[in-house]
Amino acid sequence: MKKGDHLFLVDGSGFIFRAFHALPPLTRKSDGLPVGAVSGFCNMLWKLLTDARDTSVGVTPTHLAVIFDYSSKTFRKDLYDAYKANRSAPPEELIPQFGLIRQATRAFNLPCIEVEGFEADDIIATYARQAEAIGGDVTIVSSDKDLMQLVTPNVHMYDSMKDKQIGIPDVVEKWGVPPEKMIDLQAMTGDSVDNVPGIPGIGPKTAAQLLAEYGDLDTLLNRATEIKQEKRRQTIIENADKARLSRELVRLRTDVPLELAVQDLVLEKQDGPKLIGFLKAMQFTSLTRRVADACECDASVIDAVDVPVEWGAAAHGPDLDVDKPAPVAGGVPDIVGDSVQVPAKAKEANGEGMFQPASLAQSRAEAFASLPFDHSRYITIRDLATLDQWIADARQTGLVAFDTETTSLDAMQAELVGFSMAIADNAKNSTGTTIRAAYVPLTHKTGYGDLLGGGLADNQIPMRDALPRLKALLEDASVLKVAQNLKYDYLLMKRYGVETRNFDDTMLISYVLDAGTGAHGMDPLSEKFLGHKPIAYKDVAGSGKSNVTFDLVDIDRATHYAAEDADITLRLWMVLKPRLAAEKLTAVYERLERPLLPVLAHMEERGITVDRQILSRLSGELAQGAAALEDEIFKLAGERFTIGSPKQLGDILFGKMGLAGGTKTKTGQWSTSASVLEDLAAAGFELPRKIVDWRQLTKLKSTYTDALPGYVHPQTKRVHTSYSLASTTTGRLSSSEPNLQNIPVRTAEGRKIRTAFIAAPGHKLISADYSQIELRVLAHVAHIPQLTQAFADGIDIHAMTASEMFGVPVEGMPSEVRRRAKAINFGIIYGISAFGLSNQLSIERSEASDYIKRYFERFPGIRDYMDSRKQMARDKGYVETIFGRRINYPEIRSSNPSVRAFNERAAINAPIQGSAADIIRRAMIKMEPALSEAGIGDRVRMLLQVHDELIFEVEDADVEKATPIIVSVMENAAMPALEMRVPLKVDARAASNWDEAH
DNA sequence: GTCCGACCGTA
DNA sequence: TTACGGTCGGACG
Incomplete structure (x- = not known):
């Protein structure tokens, strides 16, 4: 050289x-x-x-x-x-x-x-x-x-x-410093990724400024007492040794x-x-061609060399917890299933290869795709001997699908009417299905036309005889129970003193495999995978006025319906379960999905107390306020009309009154959304302001204060929401009947509703919520050093963003500047567009574009992250969370640009929202064991989840002990499966009602 | 009775 | 600009 x-x-x-x-x-x-x-x-x-x-x-x-x-x-x-x-x-x-x-x-x-x-x-x-x-x-x-x-x-x-x-x-x-000072700069800022300590609170900006002033690190440390800012002086003096150590770590040899x-x-x-x-x-075809051209070789005569590969991955995907044995469910039945249920034809066609997860999944899918349903094989079990035989058969094969039939869709109120089972026999049979199913009626009543109706129908096994046997089966850990939407049956049976053990849920398996590709209810799954449209519930129990509860359904009809459900469930399990291993999603299912089911069932069962008096008083106040506004609105409008009708309101505002500035909805109606009305109000019109106020009051009244008391359970006197594990694409839960995830909090009026959610006497509610969890996840997944550093230092993240983008110092920052940065941060999480941001901030599209551009310049990792998610969604059809949950976007390649853009934004958002959802899921799963280990498992009850918040009910005396455990479980929820690059932070507070605890 | 769109409450 | 569920009005049958 x-x-x-x-x-x-x-x-x-x-x-x-x-x-x-x-x-x-x-x-x-x-x-x-x-x-x-x-x-x-x-x-x-x-x-x-x-x-x-x-x-x-x-x-x-x-x-x-x-x-x-x-x-x-x-x-x-x-x-x-x-x-x-x-x-x-x-x-x-x-x-x-x-x-x-x-x-x-x-x-x-x-x-x-x-x-x-x-x-x-x-x-x-x-x-x-x-x-x-x-x-x-x-x-x-x-x-x-x-x-x-x-x-x-x-x-x-x-x-x-x-x-x-x-x-x-x-x-x-x-x-801000020349290369030779980089060592000193890095020594001061540290590096959270490599765990170089540095000096806390000193970021690159401050470090550069100090180096400009003092020349180098040694000088700075020697003259640290001269630093004017008290806090900074103190931390630098205190951390001088850390800085010197850091310098040795970052100095290259x-x-x-x-x-x-x-x-x-x-x-x-x-x-x-x-x-x-x-x-x-x-298999890099285009580079092969370029190289061949350049060296004038004929690539077609050159053989691919043998390249050894260290895959380093287990067939079931990553194990999400290293310190815990994998929860076992269905290992044995999986094998039983393989050897018996696949019809002989499929077996021959696939040969030995079928024992590989992928080919097993394939052959199962083909075998069941249109295997006919033979209802004549379904039986009604009316005597104990037959029931015992079926249960023995289930034990023999280690696998049973079951379903309960009840009087209500609400598992907290439903009464058990009967149950069905499906069993896969170990029989070689090439002529038809090898699955048999039965219905066990328990409390069917005599016909409703009967004037004396209400009596039990004849020939049913008495509940007191059947229940202990059902309990023995459901609690037997050596038998895998399969159900569709098991949380319902789990909760119902729990109310009958049965705690189901060792289970699979076909709905959850489908959700893990195919989130984003459609619903996971039994009917759609049956049509999709079995080519069979199940008997509709309404064809059995009627609908509308003639609707009857299931106990009034004729037992023969009930058998067809109920046994078919169990049959379908077992077939779906056969088709779907092997796909988990084939697609490396077993860990997601076993760590994130299945164990949450009993946790949620217990939360639903506990419910929360709402004070009906507070709600009824609020209803009265809201009614008065709304009535007063109505009078004023009619006066201003010059006529009476249905204020709640956007159509009528639009005609009045933009037709009769001829106000300008209206926009149309996609159906061509005048839009009367709050933002439109706010704009009109700002332009000096009185009526729109009143409408906005009226809407707020009537919304609070109809959706909350009037509706919530109707959900108070007659026996428990508490409100029991229902959580859905499988209805969002991202992995979040949803809550319904009532939805307790949208109780107002933003306005003072709305917050009053929260005061009605109270702790039982002698108890407190503890609310524990993650601080900025989605932005932390973003910092982690997109590797944004400034964000990572700011979170490590506990800095106001929106102010930091504003400071980076607009060059405004954090101290004394105008609130409008911070507000804009905050909107941009949220926009990033949502897959930002200039159009959306300009709407949100009421600024010009071009200005919003500038903001986004500047953001990307400041945080180039963000653009890389966004591009990579879009690309992944396009290439693979899905994106995934940090724990491997998959979210599919089948329409990402749509030729319709707006559909495509929408899917791209969703694909950017899903890993962030979904990873945060996975983290709180892990916290919820770990919570009860952690509390039990501390000896307070039975005195601290988790009641609600609101995406980044958990609400507990705790005896007064246990608040002090419980709070740090709750916080610790939540903050450490990602570990040990994953070490995040940013710390998670949880704030917790206890009070006697939800408003004060939050 | 059932469905859909508009609107609005939450994270 | 993401993800939900509930209420209402209004149109459909």
């Missing part, structure tokens, strides 16, 4: 992480091997080797090496034990790519360098300084800030993904012992066939 030579040092380890997040996911066609980073790496290398001159580097390398980390154990770990301690395991798809990129490097005939005990950065530093000393030039192919300290007039960095060269001015522009001298890194000629053999193995 001599003066004028040019050494390229490629940061191989850095590239793979960066490429993984920045580039669209890509898998090898033949087997799904993830190869996105490998592809990016090969393309980048090829470009550098062939026409680096045309990139922003502008020169061709004479020497080149690719550098890797040897392992995570380095000398830094000896300096500081916690260094990189909170690094989580790399994403599953990355694992095989580490090895592949090394193999790619060798295929390119390039030296592949790693040294035990040192990071790639140290090796790069050593080579860079050596080359510089000889008089050569150096380009470090990386954009990692940790390498910026190496930049000199002769050493540049190159961000290959953005094709951007980084020199001294670029470092100064980005960090330039004395790494190297086997290959810098002269040996000379660029060799490419071996075309060798490279093509590798590229073909990776």
